[in-house]
Structures are given as structure tokens and as C-alpha cells.
Amino acid sequence: MSDAVLSVRNxxxxxxxxxxxxxxxxxxxxxxxxxxxxxxxxxxxTIIKIISGVFRHDEGEVLFDGRPIRFSTPQxxxxxxxxxxxxDLALADNLSIGExxxxxxxxxxxxxxxxxxxxxxxxxxxAQTTMASLDFHVTRLDAPVAAxxxxxxxxxxxxxxxxxxxxxxxxxxxxxxxxxxxQRRVLALIQSLxxxxxxxxxxxxxxxxxxxxxxxxxxxxxxxxxxxxxxxETTHDEIVRLMVGA
Amino acid sequence: MAGTSPAMTTAAAxxxxxxxxxxxxxxxxxxxxxxxxxxxxxxIVLVAFFEVWLRLAxxxxxxxxxxxxxxxxxxxxxxxxxxxxxxxVIISSGIxxxxxxxxxxSSVIAAHMANWGAEIGMAMPIAALFGxxxxxxxxxxPGLVNGWLIAFLDVPPFIGTLGMFGVxxxxxxxxxxxxxxxxxxxxxxxxxxxxxxxxxxxxxLAAFACLVLHYVLSQTRFGQHTYAMxxxxxxxxxxxxxxxxxxxxxxxxxxxxxxxAGALYTGRFSAGAPQxxxxxxxxxxxxxxxxGASLFGGSGTISGTIAGALVIAVIQYGLVLINVEPFWQFIxxxxxxxxxxxxxxxxxxxxxxxxxx
Numbered sequence: 001m002s003d004a005v006l007s008v009r010n011x012x013x014x015x016x017x018x019x020x021x022x023x024x025x026x027x028x029x030x031x032x033x034x035x036x037x038x039x040x041x042x043x044x045x046t047i048i049k050i051i052s053g054v055f056r057h058d059e060g061e062v063l064f065d066g067r068p069i070r071f072s073t074p075q076x077x078x079x080x081x082x083x084x085x086x087x088d089l090a091l092a093d094n095l096s097i098g099e100x101x102x103x104x105x106x107x108x109x110x111x112x113x114x115x116x117x118x119x120x121x122x123x124x125x126x127a128q129t130t131m132a133s134l135d136f137h138v139t140r141l142d143a144p145v146a147a148x149x150x151x152x153x154x155x156x157x158x159x160x161x162x163x164x165x166x167x168x169x170x171x172x173x174x175x176x177x178x179x180x181x182x183q184r185r186v187l188a189l190i191q192s193l194x195x196x197x198x199x200x201x202x203x204x205x206x207x208x209x210x211x212x213x214x215x216x217x218x219x220x221x222x223x224x225x226x227x228x229x230x231x232x233e234t235t236h237d238e239i240v241r242l243m244v245g246a
Numbered sequence: 247m248a249g250t251s252p253a254m255t256t257a258a259a260x261x262x263x264x265x266x267x268x269x270x271x272x273x274x275x276x277x278x279x280x281x282x283x284x285x286x287x288x289x290i291v292l293v294a295f296f297e298v299w300l301r302l303a304x305x306x307x308x309x310x311x312x313x314x315x316x317x318x319x320x321x322x323x324x325x326x327x328x329x330x331x332x333x334x335v336i337i338s339s340g341i342x343x344x345x346x347x348x349x350x351x352s353s354v355i356a357a358h359m360a361n362w363g364a365e366i367g368m369a370m371p372i373a374a375l376f377g378x379x380x381x382x383x384x385x386x387x388p389g390l391v392n393g394w395l396i397a398f399l400d401v402p403p404f405i406g407t408l409g410m411f412g413v414x415x416x417x418x419x420x421x422x423x424x425x426x427x428x429x430x431x432x433x434x435x436x437x438x439x440x441x442x443x444x445x446x447x448x449x450x451l452a453a454f455a456c457l458v459l460h461y462v463l464s465q466t467r468f469g470q471h472t473y474a475m476x477x478x479x480x481x482x483x484x485x486x487x488x489x490x491x492x493x494x495x496x497x498x499x500x501x502x503x504x505x506x507a508g509a510l511y512t513g514r515f516s517a518g519a520p521q522x523x524x525x526x527x528x529x530x531x532x533x534x535x536x537x538g539a540s541l542f543g544g545s546g547t548i549s550g551t552i553a554g555a556l557v558i559a560v561i562q563y564g565l566v567l568i569n570v571e572p573f574w575q576f577i578x579x580x581x582x583x584x585x586x587x588x589x590x591x592x593x594x595x596x597x598x599x600x601x602x603x
Contacts, residue, residue, distance in 0.1 A: 074486075106467050
């Protein structure tokens with residue numbers, strides 16, 4: 001398992017007297033989609049917040065590309081190649097796709113060789129290329145993101161992760177706020193990330209989604225590993241039993 | 247999809263999905279463009295209205311008169327300078343109510359310091375410059391306090407800047423001893439009253455401020471992040487933008503523009519006055535809103551604010567020319583503000599933008 005993008009080993013985390021995570025372990029390989037399943041409060045969100053730099057773990061190790069990580073800010077995690085995509089999105093509605101992809105890292109050029117200005121042409125070109133790699137061919141590159149649908153906006157958030165060459169993409173309930181056709185589109189995007197060799201950690205309450213895209217399912221119960229299964233070797237019923245501990 | 251190789255599935259599935267999705271982008275592009283320009287269109291309509299009225303009633307021209315143009319632009323210059331800073335604040339989804347009295351405070355300080363500079367033996371032009379710079383510098387204090395209250399103590403902008411409205415007001419009157427502070431510095435007064443090649447210096451300075459702030463808003467990361475923050479603080483934060491530092495900078499910029507407006511006022515009236523900006527605060531907000539910015543944040547341009555300030559000046563000046571009682575100005579400007587917001591809401595609906603509830 002030394003070629004894993006992400007390797008979580010015996011990680012524990014307590015908030016005061018509450019043991020949120022107890023001895024959690026799992027691996028994510030390049031081109032692998034790992035779904036985290038579990039009831040509310042089972043510790044799914046805590047572990048992804050540790051991976052994405054929001055929290056620090058108390059015990060155990062998190063290895064990213066074989067190196068132990070302990071980020072102090074989400075920004076640090078992002079800079080080392082871990083992008084997190086939130087269910088409530090993280091896009092500025094009034095900016096274009098390119099401006100969103102580059103938000104916080106805008107490229108500059110010099111007007112007449114002196115005056116530094118934002119390089120909007122470069123942002124638009126990068127937006128087009130990146131979105132095309134997701135088979136999303138944008139014609140209106142200057143349109144604000146607000147003009148796009150929920151699923152398209154998820155695609156833009158994923159596009160941002162791709163553009164910055166993330167090797168691990170964490171998705172927290174990426175389909176929760178979407179209608180059924182849009183959910184299908186986002187699942188297709190996850191497959192596209194897998195095809196590009198990214199590691200994907202995917203949290204969902206929807207077992208159908210999990211069975212459709214995941215290569216491995218890690219079940220959490222009350223902060224502990226309740227089991228890991230391959231979708232092809234298990235059933236909905238078994239996963240639910242593991243989640244509730246019956 | 248299970249069973250086939252991931253790569254194939256992906257390509258097929260996504261192209262089917264996105265193929266149709268490209269066409270679903272709502273809102274014609276043309277409508278957006280017109281919306282951006284609507285303050286300018288409105289200005290043209292307004293000018294045409296006064297032009298026709300004056301020709302029919304008095305046989306004179308409204309717009310083809312150098313005197314009228316000078317008067318209107320001088321009239322618009324100071325509220326416009328206030329409005330420039332306010333534009334950044336409103337785009338960031340805040341509001342700066344302290345601006346009017348920050349301007350008054352700066353006007354008083356600029357007058358005092360120009361006088362004091364001359365007393366200690368500075369040459370007149372140096373003393374004038376010293377006064378102006380002091381006036382601008384003092385504004386940094388209320389600006390930083392506003393920013394600190396809003397960014398670090400989570401005070402709502404409306405309340406924080408209302409507090410500084412009171413503090414600046416009191417400080418301005420205290421420094422002025424409850425009166426106006428006259429200056430006797432021809433160089434300083436020239437800034438408010440002289441012309442260069444027919445153009446009033448005041449207007450040239452305001453135009454220069456417009457150019458600089460247009461550049462800052464549209465071509466720098468600071469400007470870009472101001473827009474992002476106005477749309478969603480969370481999104482800005484998640485993109486790694488230091489929203490607190492940004493807020494501090496925005497309110498400081500706004501106050502500095504208030505300070506500049508105050509220093510200009512002192513030149514124009516050869517006196518510093520605590521109440522210099524009292525009536526101009528609402529004009530500055532009105533200029534930004536008429537210019538197409540949303541009070542909910544995330545939209546607005548310097549060009550729009552320029553048009554907004556000119557609209558207000560044209561209404562006020564035009565109504566005087568056609569002999570309407572001056573009190574109607576307030577009603578007219580008020581009605582224009584309300585109509586602008588209604589048009590903004592409608593346009594948002596039509597272009598599929600975020601409808602703020």
C-alpha cells in the first residue's frame with residue numbers, strides 16, 4: 001500500500017471528553033473512489049476535516065504521497081494538492097468560471113509593459129481547457145457562475161480542483177443539494193476524476209450513489225471503523241447493518 | 247455503467263450530459279450589457295429632457311453650454327469622490343455611514359494644518375499640500391476603526407459605521423470649536439476654484455481619483471477579492487482570501503476617499519467645516535446605487551458610480567434651471583434611487599442572477 005495517495009493510519013481525535021474518532025484507518029489509491037458511509041455523527045466529517053487541514057488529529061498518522069501531513073490551515077492542504085469540494089459550494093456567484101478557478105491566485109500581465117493588470121484572457125482560456133477536460137464545453141466564458149445550474153456549478157468546483165492539479169479530491173455530500181438528473185452528472189464527474197488518476201474521498205448519505213461510483217466503501221460507526229467492503233462484494237443491507245451496528 | 251471501464255463510461259456519460267447543458271445558461275448577454283450601462287442611458291435621457299425643456303421654454307441650451315457643464319461637474323465632483331470609496335464598501339456587501347462626517351473631520355483638520363503650516367513658515371503651496379495630506383491622513387483613523395469593528399469584532403457595518411459617524415462628527419466639531427475654520431491660502435483655494443485649460447481643478451482631481459480607483463477595482467486582486475467577498479464571504483475564505491484584512495483595507499480606503507473629499511471641500515469654500523459632508527453621505531450611497539451596484543453586495547462599477555453622481559447633479563442643477571422649487575430635488579433624487587433598485591431587482595430576475603430575499 002506504499003503507492004497510496006492517502007493513507008490514514010490509526011487516527012484518533014477527541015473534542016474534550018467526546019471521542020470523535022477512534023483508531024481509524026483506510027487507504028486511497030490513485031484512480032480510486034473511496035466512499036465514507038456512516039450515520040450522522042459517525043465521524044465522516046471529522047476525518048475529512050483532518051485531511052483537509054481544518055482540524056489536527058491527536059494520535060495516529062495521515063500520509064499523503066507517503067509523507068506524514070499535519071496541516072495548520074486548509075490553504076496549506078490545498079497548496080500540497082488536496083482540494084475539498086463542499087456541498088454548499090465555494091464559488092463566488094458574481095464571477096466567471098475562470099475568475100472562480102483562479103480566485104485567490106489570479107494571474108497578472110503587464111499592460112504596455114508597465115501597469116500590472118489581471119490576465120482575464122488567460123483565466124478564460126484555462127477555464128475553457130479545464131472544463132473541456134470534463135467534457136463541459138463552455139461558450140459563455142464571461143457569464144457569472146450564477147447563470148449556471150447546481151450540477152454545472154459542481155463541475156466548476158471540480159474543474160478548479162483539476163486545474164490546480166489536485167491529487168486528492170474530497171467531496172462532502174456533492175449530490176445532496178441537487179435534483180436527480182444533476183446527481184447523475186456529478187457521479188459522471190467523479191468517474192471522470194477517477195479516469196484522470198485522482199484519488200477521491202466521497203461522503204454521501206445516498207447508498208445508491210455510493211454503490212454506483214465507489215471502488216471501496218469504508219463504514220464508520222461512532223468514530224470507529226465498522227468495516228470496509230468492495231461494492232461488488234456486498235449489499236445495501238450489509239452496509240446499513242454495519243452503519244447501525246445491528 | 248457498472249462493468250465498463252471507467253474511462254469509457256466517463257467520456258460517454260459526461261459528453262451526453264454537458265452537451266445539452268451548455269445551452270442552458272440563462273439570460274441573454276445583451277441584457278447584462280445594457281444593465282451595466284443603464285445609469286449612463288438614464289443620464290442621457292435626463293440630459294435630453296432638460297435640453298428640450300430649456301430650448302422650448304427659454305431658447306437656451308442645457309448641455310451645449312460650457313458654463314452649465316462646468317457647474318454640473320463641479321457640483322458632482324465631491325459627492326463622486328465620496329461615492330468612489332463607498333462603491334468598494336457596497337460591493338463588499340457593507341455600507342459606510344461615517345463617510346459624511348469623516349469628510350467633515352478631514353475638512354477641519356486640513357484647514358487647521360494648512361493654517362498652522364503657514365504660521366510655522368512653510369511656503370504657501372507647501373502649506374496647502376501639508377493641509378491636504380493631513381486631512382487625508384486623519385481619515386485613516388476612523389477607517390481603521392470601522393474595519394476593525396466589522397472585520398474582527400463582527401459588528402454589523404451599519405452599526406459600526408453609525409458609531410463612527412457620531413465619533414467623527416463630535417471630533418470634527420471639537421476641532422473646529424463649533425464653527426468653520428477659515429483658511430487664507432490662495433494656493434489651497436485655487437484647487438477648489440481655478441481651472442486648467444478650461445477644466446476646473448476640482449473636476450480634474452476627481453477624474454484622476456476615478457481613473458485610479460477604476461484600475462484598482464477592475465484590475466487588481468484587491469478589487470477582484472472585493473467582488474468575491476461581496477458575493478460570498480465563505481467562498482472567499484475557502485479560496486484562501488484573508489477576508490478580515492480585506493475588510494480592514496476596504497473601510498480604510500473608503501475613509502481615505504472621505505478624507506480626500508474633505509480636503510477638496512476646504513479648498514472649494516476656503517474653509518474647513520465639520521458639517522461639510524453631512525448632506526453628501528446619502529448622495530454618495532445614491533450615486534453607487536443609481537450606478538447599478540446592489541446593496542446586497544457583489545456588483546457595482548466605478549463607471550456606474552460616475553454616472554450615478556452625474557445623474558444626481560443633473561437633476562439638482564436642471565431643476566433649478568427650469569425654475570422648479572429646490573425642495574423637489576430631494577423628491578426627484580429619492581424617486582430615482584427607488585426606481586434604480588426596482589430595475590436592479592427586475593434585471594436580476596431576468597438574467598438569472600441570485601435573487602436576494
